[in-house]
Amino acid sequence: PSSYDLRDQLSGRVWPLVRRVEPGGSGTLTVDHDRHSFHAPAACASHAPPAGCRVLQHAFRRYQALFFPHHADVESLSLLQEDMIHALNSSLRRLRKHRPDDRQQGRPEPVLSATDVEVKDLAAPLDLGVDESYELAVSIQGQMTVSAQTVWGALRGLETLSQLVEYNFPTDSYAIHEIPFRLQDSPSFPHRGLLVDSARHFLPPIRLKRTIEAMSFAKLNVLHWHLTEDESFSMPSSSHPELAEKGAWSAGERYTIRDVQDVVEFAQLRGVRVVPEFDMPGHVSSWSKSHPELFEQACLERSRRLAFKPTKDVFDFLQGLLAEWTTTTFHDQFLHLGSDEVPFECWQGLSISEGGKTYSTPTQLFQHFVGSMFSRAHGQLNRSVIFWDEAFVSARAELPAEAVIQ
C-alpha cells in the first residue's frame, strides 16, 4: 500500500493522526508479553544519568502495562496496582485496541522482545516549544526503534507505539501489523492544552491525575489549572494557611502542598506542563473569608461578587503568595493571572492615588491592577504572564508586548 493508504489504515487506531508513514508492509510483528522490555539510551546507564532518564524509566513501566492490558500478575500487589492503571487506561482505549478477525496463519513471524529508545538530548527541559518530534521505525526483521530529539518526543513515540500494539483474544497474544514501516511525527501546535477548574467543583488529586493520564494518550501537553474562584479556595499556602482553611468548600476539600506538587510531578513525567491560573482581580470572593482587608469595605457590603482593592498593600500581599507558589510548587515559565469578568460595581466611586498617579474610573483601576501585577509577576518573579482577553480589551495601554493574551 502507498504511504497514504497506511496512514488511512492507522486512522482508526492512532489518535491524533501522525504526520507521515512509509512505506507500509504486510508483515505482522508478534510482541512477546513475557519478554518485552525497553532499552534506554546508553547514557542512562552512567553513574549520574541525565534528568531525562528518570522520565524514560517511568514511561517504560507505564507503557509496558499499556502494551499488555490483559497480562497483569495478580500475585504481586504492585503489578496489581499497575493493572488498575492500565485497565483504567485500556478501558478508555478499548474500542481501538482489538482486532477481531486476525488469526495467525501458521507462517513464521518476527517477534518483538525489545524496543530501542534513542534520545539525542536527555536534558532538555519541558518548556513551551521543546522538540516533541519522533520517529518510529520497524524493520522487516522486527527491530523496533523510537528515536527522538528529547525525552518528551520519546514519550509521544511510545504513546503512538502503544496504540499500534493490538491484542488478539483467540490467540491471547499481541501484535503490530503492516510492518515494516517508518513513521515520522511532530505536533502542529507547541501548546496543546486543557483547562480544568478545581474551584467551582473540587477535584481530588486522583481526578486530576486521571485527566493528565488521558491527556497524555491524546498527546496534549499543557494542563491549565484554574485554582481559585469566587466559590472556593483550595490552594494551600504555608505562609497563609488560613486562605484554604476558611475558603475551601469543606475541611477536606482542599489540597496539601504535597498534593499539588504530586500533581505537577505526575504531569511532568507524562510530558504535560502545568500552568496555574490565579484569577484576579475578580473571581476572588473566597479570599474574603480569611482576608477581608484585600477588599474595599463598600465592596464587601454592597456586592455579591468581589474584586480586589487595586492598591500597593494588596499587590504586595499577592506578590508574596505568588512568590511562594512559584518557588515551591509551580515551576513552569508561565503564570496565568486571569483578569476576566471583573465586577466593576465593586470599585464604584473609588479613587486610588499611587506613584504620583490617580486612578478613578473602573477602566483606569483595572489597568492599574493588571499593569502592576504584570510588572511584579514578570519583573520580580520572572514569569511569562498570561491574561484573559478582557485585560487586552480594557487595559492594553498598560500591557507590554511580553504579556500573553488568551
Add this chain to the structure above:
Amino acid sequence: PSSYDLRDQLSGRVWPLVRRVEPGGSGTLTVDHDRHSFHAPAACASHAPPAGCRVLQHAFRRYQALFFPHHADVESLSLLQEDMIHALNSSLRRLRKHRPDDRQQGRPEPVLSATDVEVKDLAAPLDLGVDESYELAVSIQGQMTVSAQTVWGALRGLETLSQLVEYNFPTDSYAIHEIPFRLQDSPSFPHRGLLVDSARHFLPPIRLKRTIEAMSFAKLNVLHWHLTEDESFSMPSSSHPELAEKGAWSAGERYTIRDVQDVVEFAQLRGVRVVPEFDMPGHVSSWSKSHPELFEQACLERSRRLAFKPTKDVFDFLQGLLAEWTTTTFHDQFLHLGSDEVPFECWQGLSISEGGKTYSTPTQLFQHFVGSMFSRAHGQLNRSVIFWDEAFVSARAELPAEAVIQ
C-alpha cells in the same frame, strides 16, 4: 462519655455503625505516618504460612495507604500507583476523613507506630457464614490491637480502624481521637451483596475492581455478577470461545479468562465472594449468535427474545460450560442460574419427551428445565444453586429444599 455517646460520635465517621463501643476516653493518639506498620500474627512468619497470611499482607499494604492519603512518595512508581488507589479511595471517603478544628494543644500525646493484628484461625476459607467478627482495642498508652477469629474479620477491623484515622491539615499529621476505647463488631447479615450486570452494559475489569474496593469500604461481602444476557455475551470459555467472539458487544468488550480470574482474586483479597449468575432459560438471546442449535427453530424465527430448548443435549452443553467455569474461575459454593422472565412464547406448541415423561405446557417445560439444571449443577458440579423467585413460583414442584430462591 457513655458508650452510647461515643457510638454516636462515631456515627459520622464509621460506616456502617459498629455494634458496641466502650468506654470512650478523651485522649488523642497520633498516628506516625513515617513509622507506622502492621504486625501480623506470629504464625505468618513461619516457612509455610497459612493461607490467610497472604490476605493480611495485601491488606496491610492497602490500609497503610488508606491511613495516610496525603503521604505518597512520588519518586517511587509503585507508591505512585498506591497513591492512585488510595486517592481514589479517599476521594470516596473524603468528607468524613478530616477534622477541621483540631489543633494540638502542646500536651504530650501517645504515638501509634504499630498496629497488632491477631487472628485465631488463619486458614478459614471465605464461605457464607464465616466469622467476620472483630475487636478493636486502643489503650490509654496508645497500644492498638485488631483481634479476630478469621482474616475476614481482621479485614473488617482494619477498615473500621482506617475510618478512625483522621488527617489534620494545619499540622499535616494523622490521629485517632477519644482514646482509650474498645470496639466490638460483627455483621447483622452473613450475606451482604451487590448485583452488577456486565452484559447489558460491558464493565471493564477496572470498573468491577473499583466497585469491589468500594464494597469493602462498606463491609459488603458478596458480588452477584450477572454475566450473560440477551444483549451480550462477554464471558470467556476455552472450550467454546465462539460464544464471546460472536456474542460480545464488540471485539474488545469481553473478558479473557485471566481478566475474570483477576476480578475474583481481587475480590477474595478484600473478603468479597463472587457469585456468578448465568441466567437461563430466558435472557439468552446472545447465545444464539454462535449456537442456534440451543433453540427451537420456530423460536428463532418467531421471537425477539429467546429461550433455550429444554432438552437433554442443551442440558449437556450447559453443564459442560458450567463445569469449565466453576473449575477454572468461580470457586464459590454458590452458583446462580437466573430463571427469571422466560419468554414462554418461544415454547408455544412445543412438546418434549424425556426419561419416560412428556412436557407440553410452558409451565411443565420450565419445571423440566429448572429441575434438570438444578440436579446437574447441584448433583454433578456440587454447587448450591440460586434461582430467581419465578422458579419457585412456577416450578416449585421440581425444586428440592436445597435450592436457594432469591
